[in-house]
Amino acid sequence: MLEMIDIGFEKAVAYRVKGKITEEEMTSLFSIFKEKIDKDEKLIVYQEVVSFGGVEFGAIVKKIKFFIDFGISHFSKIAIVTHKKWIHRLVDLEGKIFKNIDIKGFPIEEKDKAVEFLRNANL
Numbered sequence: 001m002l003e004m005i006d007i008g009f010e011k012a013v014a015y016r017v018k019g020k021i022t023e024e025e026m027t028s029l030f031s032i033f034k035e036k037i038d039k040d041e042k043l044i045v046y047q048e049v050v051s052f053g054g055v056e057f058g059a060i061v062k063k064i065k066f067f068i069d070f071g072i073s074h075f076s077k078i079a080i081v082t083h084k085k086w087i088h089r090l091v092d093l094e095g096k097i098f099k100n101i102d103i104k105g106f107p108i109e110e111k112d113k114a115v116e117f118l119r120n121a122n123l
Contacts, residue, residue, distance in 0.1 A: 002029060007046050007111075012118050014046035023058030030066045033074075042076035044118050048111070049082035077102045079114035 002025035007014040013032050036043055055063075078101060080091050091105035106114040 007115050012044045012046045016048040018050045020053040021055045021059050023056050026059035026062040037074050043074050044076055045078045047080045075101045077118050079117050081106045081114045083108045
């Protein structure tokens, strides 16, 4: 499940992941991304991972199509908040691969620090 949440920072697209992500949820998320891109806004993303139960195949297709259509240049900052160590290792790797995007992982206890990290985005 992908649930949109309010983190008190309107410029950020914020959501929580619990369990399996569906195609419908992915479509909804990318619609929000597209709206911001259409307004020439940089994407600032807060992702809180409580649990991860996989991704429907259709959701993966939607994600691939989104990145083919829009690329990664619209992303400015991404904060990923989770207690899962394997996700933190993945975030570190993504930070090395996608050098133009400021990506940082935070433990679940440091949600406030994640939001502050996003607020300091250079737009």
